Amino acid sequence: MSYKNFPMVSKVIFGRGSFNQLGEILSPNRLNMNAPFIYIVDDVFKSYPWLTSRIPLAYDDRIIYESANEEPKTSQVDKLVEDIILGCKERPSGIIGIGGGSMLDLAKAVSIMLTNDGETKDYQGWDIVKNKGIYHVGIPTISGTGAEVSRTTVLTGPSKKLGINSDYTPFDQVILDPELTKNVPKDQWFYTGMDCFIHCVESLNGTYLNAFSKSYGDMAYEQCKAIFLEDNLTQEETQDQLMMASWHGGMSIVYSQVGVAHAMSYGLSYVLGTKHGIGNCIVFDHLEEFYPKDVKLFKAMKSKHDIELPTGICADLSDKDLDTMISIALSLEPLWENAIGKNWKKSITPKKLKELYLKM
Known part of the structure; x- marks a missing residue:
């Protein structure tokens, strides 16, 4: 090997x-x-x-x-x-x-x-x-x-x-x-922090997972839960912890891969210009089928910090735009293989992705 x-x-x-x-x-x-x-x-x-x-x-x-x-x-x-x-x-x-x-x-x-x-x-x-x-x-x-x-x-x-x-x-x-x-606006702080949380979720639930990725992913995942769900950290501790969670979350995917949220948010970004952090949040909000426990946690974090995500952003897209988003998402094969496994093409079809995009 x-x-x-x-x-x-x-x-x-x-x-x-x-x-x-x-x-x-x-x-x-x-x-x-x-x-x-x-x-x-x-x-x-x-x-x-x-x-x-x-x-x-x-x-x-x-x-x-x-x-x-x-x-x-x-x-x-x-x-x-x-x-x-x-x-x-x-x-x-x-x-x-x-x-x-x-x-x-x-x-x-x-x-x-x-x-x-x-x-x-x-x-x-x-x-x-x-x-x-x-x-x-x-x-x-x-x-x-x-x-x-x-x-x-x-x-x-x-x-x-x-x-x-x-x-x-x-x-x-x-x-x-x-x-x-210190001057990061609250919404941006949340979206970018969730990028880190989603890195961990996708790494820890992926088929590429190994002890190297898991050790970093577990650490960052726990830090994200403490930062976004608990009230016992000072502002300085929150800044320090999130900077380290970002590092460890990034290290976790260096030796594995991201998954469904990232694959689909790339499509949103290309067609609609949606920024990466908020794009991941918009997608992840609808991925109970793939990451049930963690989407529930994400919704709790969203509620705790009074974050309102945009809705209906794909509702008025033409079939051509939807097809472009779908083809970009499907082209990211390593991400799907990590998320679903080698036979991912059996379950991840253009029809399936269109249904998901139209929920957003």
Whole structure:
């Protein structure tokens, strides 16, 4: 039997205020004065100088602000890479992503595309990347996506939503500073936290489950239950715990796979532009058939935090749009095999998925 030999993030620092060490972490990795560090930062932080004023700019370093209002696109990565190449005297020393999953995925993709020819869409899939990307650092400012630890960068391309899944995708360095999550709006906190919870559910209930994935998944699952159902944690403890749950939940799927909610939310995202976290929540709300115990828990969490999910989002879609969503969901074969087993095509049919989508 052949076992997967996955890379890990080689360096990680955790702690409140650890963001202040960014300068000393980066300086040994600067190639020379003409090779800048490029910071890809969520544009919401333009109005938060408590973060931006602490970015250690030197020489030709620059900040590029990007919006996280839409899911990252392959065309967006291509534009960023072109902009960086035209604006730098030499290839950058590194790319630093600061923000949620979208910014972290953009940073990972840009790092790869600076050393690989062609367009980003050519690399959507599993193990297509040929060359190691440039040095890249991930600094999450919201917890739950697991993007800081995963070997994928999820992108919407011209014909599909699919990650660049490769051994060259994971960050070289991650900084986990729970203080950076202090301004996250409550709804966003919930949706992204549920992304982590759903990672654990899909990993722990999947056919790919093994002791490696289970040990991480169990830990993150229990942390999510404590964070979202109990009242005994302080705000700081909640921030710390969710940052660690995100890491462990991400690690759980590194060596297994996600499942039904993720497969179907990719379809929602591609056709409707639904953001990943809320998309997972909308789908998961209707998956009692697959994850009965955990959907019940999810509904309890939703109720406790007064979260109202959008309804009827697929009601007015054309048959063409529904068919597109269904074909994107069905194309994610490893996710279905993990969720249902090798014979998943017998039970997961276009008709079945259409019925599920029309409930949402």
